[in-house]
Amino acid sequence: MHVPDGFINAPVSVAAGAVAVGAVAVSLRGARRELDERTAPLAGLVAAFIFAVQMLNFPVAAGTSGHLLGGALAAILVGPYTAVLCVSVVLLMQGLLFADGGLTALGVNITVMACVTTVVAYAIFRGLAKVLPRGRRSVTAAAFTAALVSVPAAAAAFTLLYAVGGTTDVPLGKVATAMIGVHVLIGIGEAAITALTVGAVIAVRPDLVHGARGLTAPLKLRVGGELVDAPATPAPAPAAAGSHRKLWAAGLVTSLILAGFVSFYASTNPDGLEKVAHDKGFDKGEKEHDAADSPLADYGVKDISNTRLSGGLAGVIGVGVTVVAGTAVFWAVRRRRDGDGTESGPASTATDDVTAATATAATSTTSATSVTKPAENA
Template sequence: MHVPDGFLDAPTSVATGAVAAIAVGVALRKAKGELDDRTAPLAGLVAAFVFAAQMINFPVGAGTSGHLMGGALAAVLVGPWTAVLCLSTVLLVQGLLMADGGLTALGTNIVLIGLVTTAVGWGVFALLRAVLPKRIGVVAPVAAVAAYLSVPAAALVFTGLFAVGGTAPVENGAVLTAMLGWHLVIGLGEAAVTFVVVGAVVAARPDLVHGARGLRRPSRATAAEEVTA
């Protein structure tokens, strides 16, 4: 969903740029609470993985493709504020070196791919986690559901930005229908990748996963802890 230069007018791009700059500034301060000596390297690796995964466009039919956005995946693994930093780094490198996403559109892309997918992904994840059993097994499936919903959410926000600041005279309803329709399909890929990656890290080292904090593992050690607790 990398927005190129030219799709949105200057005022809209300035506004999204300001929102992105403020969000990154806040994230730099808030991420401290999510990062320690062990999880800081994980944040770098999650960002690197998201960059790599975004290169993999998977076909979704009719000559269209999609790729991971990664906000939900990163938020569950390393925390939402750190996820904003991870995704912003990915988008900065893509825009500067690969010309993937415009430079005047960098703020727009940070808002859509960095903020919206992270906020919706983490919001849905936290909500579902709160109402489901506090077990480690819920993390990957719940992350997948959150990842799925984060994709049409970003498509909706793009449509909103386009309605406000789109430079081409295109009917908003047509953009809304097409964006939502395609991204409801692309979201399935987002959910699948998120399920596999989060599931693998949770299986290996649940203690490092931000979204697994405070959850129980079905193991002898946990059972012993419960007995002594």
């Protein structure tokens, strides 16, 4: 759903840019409470993973394809504020290096693809998390639903912007119907990718998943006939650090494989916005991208004639650039939080609570005679 230059007029593009700048500024401050020494590298990896998966267009219907937007996935893994930054980093890299999404439309894309998807998805996810039974399956189900709804919500947001600032006179009712209809189908793919990814990370390191905080119930001890909270027993630091590094390495390798090899088999059909724009005639306002002469334009390396090699190499470069840029941003935010001092408490406390709860839950199998088991995690 990358909006190109020329679809939206200058005044609305400027207004959307102002909204995007404000959202990024708020997110930079909010991300300080979400990031710590473990989740900052994960956030950079999430940005790289979103970049890689967005290269994997999947067919939906009638010669149309779709791809991950990523707002729901990022919000659940690293938190809503950090998610806005993750998707914004991806959109910036795509616009500057790969001529994907207009530069004058960058504010529109950040507003629609980063802000709307994240806000809608996280609101739905938190609402479902409060009413569903606590457990991994519930987190995965909530992630699926949140991601599914976030995609047509983004399509509706684009349609609203086009209604105000569209550069071509087309029937808006038909545009809205077509945009939301096809993006409901794309949302099913988004939901499946999001649920599978969140479930996989929870199975390995639930303490690193922002949306899974509080998943495990505190351990209870029976003392004098009453249940009391057991003292927290932190997990061994070296093992946790090793697990963290393994997760990061596995995620990076997966992203490189997806972008460098699996992308060979991505659908070549136009995505939802391209298809609707062509069918309804508002693609006539599209302007040539300012970075059309980039060496990596259109996800290929200039002067390499082999299409697969060119596309795969461009994907690998994109993942590398995105993970470096994202990690640098999130480490800077995390260092700023540590420097402030006043904002380091909530995030670190919440993370420590989850780690302690996870570690104490693991000890319950050896204390069955005196301990009440924690909430079911399966």
